[in-house]
Amino acid sequence: xxxxxxxxxxxxxxxxxxxxxxxxxxxxxxxxxxxxxxxxxxxxxxxxxxxxxxxxxxxxxxxxxxxxxxxxxxxxxxxxxxxxxxxxxxxxxxxxxxxxxxxxxxxxxxxxxxxxxxxxxxxxxxxxxxxxxxxxxxxxxxxxxxxxxxxxxxxxxxxxxxxxxxxxxxxxxxxxxxxxxxxxxxxxxxxxxxxxxxxxxxxxxxxxxxxxxxxxxxxxxxxxxxxxxxxxxxxxxxxxxxxxxxxxxxxxxxxxxxxxxxxxxxxxxxxxxxxxxxxxxxxxxxxxxxxxxxxxxxxxxxxxxxxxxxxxxxxxxxxxxxxx
Amino acid sequence: xxxxxxxxxxxxxxxxxxxxxxxxxxxxxxxxxxxxxxxxxxxxxxxxxxxxxxxxxxxxxxxxxxxxxxxxxxxxxxxxxxxxxxxxxxxxxxxxxxxxxxxxxxxxxxxxxxxxxxxxxxxxxxxxxxxxxxxxxxxxxxxxxxxxxxxxxxxxxxxxxxxxxxxxxxxxxxxxxxxxxxxxxxxxxxxxxxxxxxxxxxxxxxxxxxxxxxxxxxxxxxxxxxxxxxxxxxxxxxxxxxxxxxxxxxxxxxxxxxxxxxxxxxxxxxxxxxxxxxxxxxxxxxxxxxxxxxxxxxxxxxxxxxxxxxxxxxxxxxxxxxxxxxxxxxxxxxxxxxxxxxxxxxxxxxxxxxxxxxxxxxxxxxxxxxxxxxxxxxxxxxxxxxxxxxxxxxxxxxxxxxxxxxxxxxxxxxxxxxxxxxxxxxxxxxxxxxxxxxxxxxxxxxxxxxxxxxxxxxxxxxxxxxxxxxxxxxxxxxxxxxxxxxxxxxxxxxxxxxxxxxxxxxxxxx
Numbered sequence: 001x002x003x004x005x006x007x008x009x010x011x012x013x014x015x016x017x018x019x020x021x022x023x024x025x026x027x028x029x030x031x032x033x034x035x036x037x038x039x040x041x042x043x044x045x046x047x048x049x050x051x052x053x054x055x056x057x058x059x060x061x062x063x064x065x066x067x068x069x070x071x072x073x074x075x076x077x078x079x080x081x082x083x084x085x086x087x088x089x090x091x092x093x094x095x096x097x098x099x100x101x102x103x104x105x106x107x108x109x110x111x112x113x114x115x116x117x118x119x120x121x122x123x124x125x126x127x128x129x130x131x132x133x134x135x136x137x138x139x140x141x142x143x144x145x146x147x148x149x150x151x152x153x154x155x156x157x158x159x160x161x162x163x164x165x166x167x168x169x170x171x172x173x174x175x176x177x178x179x180x181x182x183x184x185x186x187x188x189x190x191x192x193x194x195x196x197x198x199x200x201x202x203x204x205x206x207x208x209x210x211x212x213x214x215x216x217x218x219x220x221x222x223x224x225x226x227x228x229x230x231x232x233x234x235x236x237x238x239x240x241x242x243x244x245x246x247x248x249x250x251x252x253x254x255x256x257x258x259x260x261x262x263x264x265x266x267x268x269x270x271x272x273x274x275x276x277x278x279x280x281x282x283x284x285x286x287x288x289x290x291x292x293x294x295x296x297x298x299x300x301x302x303x304x305x306x307x308x309x310x311x312x313x314x315x316x317x318x319x320x321x322x323x324x
Numbered sequence: 325x326x327x328x329x330x331x332x333x334x335x336x337x338x339x340x341x342x343x344x345x346x347x348x349x350x351x352x353x354x355x356x357x358x359x360x361x362x363x364x365x366x367x368x369x370x371x372x373x374x375x376x377x378x379x380x381x382x383x384x385x386x387x388x389x390x391x392x393x394x395x396x397x398x399x400x401x402x403x404x405x406x407x408x409x410x411x412x413x414x415x416x417x418x419x420x421x422x423x424x425x426x427x428x429x430x431x432x433x434x435x436x437x438x439x440x441x442x443x444x445x446x447x448x449x450x451x452x453x454x455x456x457x458x459x460x461x462x463x464x465x466x467x468x469x470x471x472x473x474x475x476x477x478x479x480x481x482x483x484x485x486x487x488x489x490x491x492x493x494x495x496x497x498x499x500x501x502x503x504x505x506x507x508x509x510x511x512x513x514x515x516x517x518x519x520x521x522x523x524x525x526x527x528x529x530x531x532x533x534x535x536x537x538x539x540x541x542x543x544x545x546x547x548x549x550x551x552x553x554x555x556x557x558x559x560x561x562x563x564x565x566x567x568x569x570x571x572x573x574x575x576x577x578x579x580x581x582x583x584x585x586x587x588x589x590x591x592x593x594x595x596x597x598x599x600x601x602x603x604x605x606x607x608x609x610x611x612x613x614x615x616x617x618x619x620x621x622x623x624x625x626x627x628x629x630x631x632x633x634x635x636x637x638x639x640x641x642x643x644x645x646x647x648x649x650x651x652x653x654x655x656x657x658x659x660x661x662x663x664x665x666x667x668x669x670x671x672x673x674x675x676x677x678x679x680x681x682x683x684x685x686x687x688x689x690x691x692x693x694x695x696x697x698x699x700x701x702x703x704x705x706x707x708x709x710x711x712x713x714x715x716x717x718x719x720x721x722x723x724x725x726x727x728x729x730x731x732x733x734x735x736x737x738x739x740x741x742x743x744x745x746x747x748x749x750x751x752x753x754x755x756x757x758x759x760x761x762x763x764x765x766x767x768x769x770x771x772x773x774x775x776x777x778x779x780x781x782x783x784x785x786x787x788x789x790x791x792x793x794x795x796x797x798x799x800x801x802x803x804x805x806x807x808x809x810x811x812x813x814x815x816x817x818x819x820x821x822x823x824x825x826x827x828x829x830x831x832x833x834x
Contacts, residue, residue: 004821013829019654020814032831060470065705120703129756191762214826275820301681 014284016275021251023318025289028170029250030271036054037247038269042086042140044247049247052267053239056082056143056257068122069252072115074141079105079179082145083118085125086138091188093130095121096144096158108157109116111183145265150231156180156220161187162198162230162256162264164240166286168298171237172288173311174198175280176205176230188246188277194218196225201310203233209279236264237309241302243269288312330812334805341721341801348723348796353441353609358791360605363394365536367543367574368432368597371710373589375425380588382431385577388416391569394440394612396603401432413448414578419491425588436573438608446557448578450460450527453493456519462506464573465499470523478527480553481567487520488549514547514562515580525773528554531559533573535720538600545576545583545596625794633794640793645670645780650810653775657819660773661753668746669773670780678781682774685747688720689770692751693758700755 010017017026020180034080038044048055059081060074068073079100096211099106103115122139124130127161146285147159154160158179165173175195182192185194194215197206200306205228208215216226220286240254243266253273257265278285291312299305348354371382382402387395388411400407420431451467453707473490477483491500501719503520514530521528531547548569549562559569569575577583586592610626645667652658660666666720673681695716699709721744752775758766783789793799 003825004818004825005825007816007821010816010821010824010827013819013827015816015824015827016816017816017820018657019817023812023814116703123703123705129706212823255537279824279827284829 003185010284014277014286016285018275020286021126021272021275025167025251026272031248032250034247034249035271038249038252038271039089040086041084041268042138043267045140045142047246048243048266051242053242053246054262056145056259056265056267058140058142060141061086061120061138062126062141065123065126068119068126071119071122075281076242080144081141082143082299083125083139083141084124085130086140087128087131087135088125088137089130091191093121093125094186095139098144115244146260148231148256148260150178151178151221153221154178154218154225154228156218158183158186161267162236162258163195163273163276163277164237164254164256166240166244166252166254167289167292168250169241169244170292170298170305171200171240171281172292172312173277173281173285174200174237174240178218178225180210180218182211189274194225195276195278195280197283198230199231200237202310203230203236204228205230207280207282209276212276212279214279214282230258232258232264234306236312237306238302239264239266241305245302327812329807331557334808337801337805337808341798344798344801345521345796348798352613353605354795355605355609356792356795357636359785361602362605362608364436364438364603364608365574366436366599367534367536368599369428369584369594369596371432371584371592371594372428372430372584373425373586375422375427375429375589375593376603377424377426380420380422380425380429380586383582383585383588384418384420384431384433385581385583386416386418386433387435387574387576389414390437390575391442391444391446392439392441392571393437393574394608395435395437396608396611397434397436399432399434401434405431406440414446415581431591438603439571440608440612446578448557450552452525453522453527455523455525458519458523459817460505461603465502466520466523468499469503469520474524478552481558483526484521484528484549484551484558484560485523485565485567488517488560488562491517492563492565508753510563511547511770514549516644517549517562521551529578530556530631532577532583533569533575534563534596536572536574536600538598538599541595543596543598546573590687616755625797628752631775636797637790637794638674640800641790642667642671642802644789644793645784647803647806648783649776652722652779654810654813655817657817658772658776659769660776661750661757661769664748665746666773666776668743669750669777669785672743672746673777673781674785677776681781682778684724685774685777688717688747689751689754691720692717692747693755696751696755700759701802710748713751714744715749717744717751747770750800 036043038045042058042061045055045058053164059078062068062071062074079097081097083095083097088094095113096257097105097109097113097118101112104112105115105118106112125137125139128136140144145159151160155178160176160178162176164171164173175197176186178191178194178196179187180192180194184191187193187235189209192211194208194210196208196216198204199206205225208217210219217224236256236258239256243254244252247269249269250273251273253270255270256283257267259265275285299308347358369384369386371384373380373382382405383437386398386409400418400420402420406423407420407491408421410417410419422429427557457463469487469490473483473487477486493500493504496504503516504513510719511530518528518530528549531548531550533548534543534545537543540549547562549560550557552558558567560567563571608628610624612626625633628636646664648753649664649666653660669681669685672685672787675681675685692713696713699712704712752768753767757769
């Protein structure tokens with residue numbers, strides 16, 4: 001274990017760095033005018049609905065500060081929902097409620113939150129506290145995903161989601177993000193969630209990453225995360241491909257959740273997906289990205305692209321040369 | 325290819341920036357280091373006389389052509405005199421006139437010069453002299469010397485040099501000794517040489533120069549010999565035979581006409597004093613560029629009013645601070661609050677000095693952060709909350725000033741300009757990061773911002789660098805070129821080398 005890695009070694013292993021991601025992929029394949037489609041979650045949701053992509057049901061949108069006063073009215077009898085900022089980033093500002101106790105609401109952690117505190121949260125969202133650049137924002141109230149019992153042993157409060165990186169409409173990497181106690185039920189690696197790499201061809205779990213380090217046991221439940229197979233794997237990948245087609249971004253992170261009753265749902269899209277998926281998979285992104293990048297044309301059909309994604313090979317001699 | 329375009333643009337920008345910079349440094353002599361000084365000589369001619377009650381006319385020869393010098397300043401000081409300057413050819417004269425001059429009258433002429441590389445040639449075109457009729461016994465001696473020298477020379481320059489060598493030879497032959505005996509003063513000696521040169525039809529004249537020695541109160545002009553070779557005037561020292569104008573001699577006048585003349589006065593006295601001083605090289609060079617009519621003197625920031633100059637001194641350093649931010653973010657991978665907030669913090673440090681700035685910044689931010697966490701519980705709207713933080717920050721600064729003032733620390737007054745809005749924004753962003761991503765991230769980002777701010781401050785406060793950017797603002801082109809280059813850096817960041825240090829890669833995993 002060395003203090004730092006050699007850049008030549010990372011190059012050979014096809015590890016994608018932040019500068020390269022920004023310059024060669026995001027800037028080249030993600031035209032700026034398409035960003036609002038993914039940065040505005042409300043817009044993404046409506047686009048997806050129009051294309052027949054499954055998303056969590058939208059309950060209400062709050063756009064004006066004064067509407068916050070009527071929060072109790074808007075919520076009605078609901079006791080199971082999620083409030084999130086339309087322009088949030090990095091999972092910030094998301095409030096999950098899974099129960100009600102008089103005038104208080106219960107979070108998945110069991111903590112109670114008063115209606116007043118919730119109104120303040122909504123007001124913060126509206127005034128742009130969680131949006132990029134502090135622009136005034138909207139608050140979305142939507143269906144809380146009930147996670148598939150499949151994840152029961154390897155998740156701690158909150159919903160695991162599946163992050164698929166889609167390049168030019170072809171999935172190139174995927175991981176499952178498991179909430180932990182440290183992440184406060186959020187499926188964001190940056191906040192302490194655990195990531196498990198998933199083999200594109202089989203849907204089988206590979207390696208895991210927790211707090212930036214390799215790990216294959218869920219830190220809270222103690223269950224091994226090795227060798228599990230994600231159910232409905234192909235439909236998840238298909239959904240990711242459809243999402244990419246919908247917004248037209250060339251380099252995209254699609255966050256998909258598995259609902260107990262409704263199956264795979266698109267939660268949100270990300271125009272600047274992070275690099276940790278490489279650690280989770282112990283596989284450099286460039287290996288697959290370069291293969292796709294070298295293809296002059298790609299098949300139009302969703303299923304053909306799914307096959308292509310599942311046929312992406314590991315590093316061969318020839319490929320290693322190309323990468324380094 | 326995008327990369328090629330970037331490289332080409334960067335190359336064009338960097339090369340053109342450096343070329344303009346090099347031109348200004350080499351051709352105009354602009355100093356590349358701060359506080360460079362140059363020697364300035366001030367020569368004062370003082371003419372005093374007793375007026376006789378009638379009209380007085382004072383004539384004084386003043387320097388005209390100054391090869392190897394740059395004239396910085398010239399003053400004519402005489403009370404209630406009419407003044408006229410007459411320039412004829414290489415000669416320049418000032419004439420002061422007064423209707424009635426009683427008693428002691430004093431007039432001054434003052435000139436300041438600095439050594440300079442620039443050449444300014446004498447322009448007079450002389451007529452070819454006709455050989456004089458020398459009287460015996462000198463005629464024979466002169467003729468012998470003339471023919472001896474002719475044997476050993478090829479042109480005007482070598483002829484003069486050889487003539488002076490023979491005339492000044494330590495072992496003088498009979499002919500030379502005869503001529504030497506006739507000249508009693510250096511002036512007569514110079515005229516003797518001119519007479520001989522007339523014999524071979526070489527135009528020659530006397531150039532009077534003032535030796536520049538510091539703190540001389542009664543400097544005497546030294547006669548030098550000038551010969552015309554058909555194109556320009558060459559200078560020789562008739563007493564030694566050395567060619568060229570000696571370095572510390574200020575050419576003052578030409579020919580045998582009197583240096584000064586006073587009519588209508590008696591007890592006439594003229595004194596030439598020389599003093600040496602030092603002046604900022606930049607001022608001198610600028611003056612030189614102005615006289616040359618170079619466009620760079622008009623475009624120089626030094627032509628702006630002083631207060632705008634001071635603003636630009638700071639402003640021109642901001643791109644360098646930004647360059648540090650780029651370096652630290654794309655090559656090292658330090659995370660900060662906001663992109664250029666560290667530069668703004670660094671600017672604030674200018675007011676407080678580094679150490680005190682860091683202490684003050686950390687103190688105000690931590691106290692502000694604590695109060696901010698309490699405000700969170702009050703559930704205020706965003707903008708009013710920010711305002712509340714701003715008010716708290718101003719209050720905190722006031723308090724620090726009062727306390728440190730009581731303790732007798734002087735630094736506090738400069739705190740006034742410590743930008744409060746930057747502090748408030750830092751506190752707000754830090755508290756959000758704290759809530760959302762945990763204390764670790766918040767503190768790391770805070771330290772990252774502080775680190776980059778300190779580095780930027782250290783770079784932006786280099787006096788020599790500030791001077792460079794101010795005198796050579798075209799270096800901005802170089803900074804622009806560098807940022808284009810860095811914009812296409814797609815390699816790993818230092819932080820990523822650490823982040824992926826345990827990366828095994830798929831091959832090893834299987």
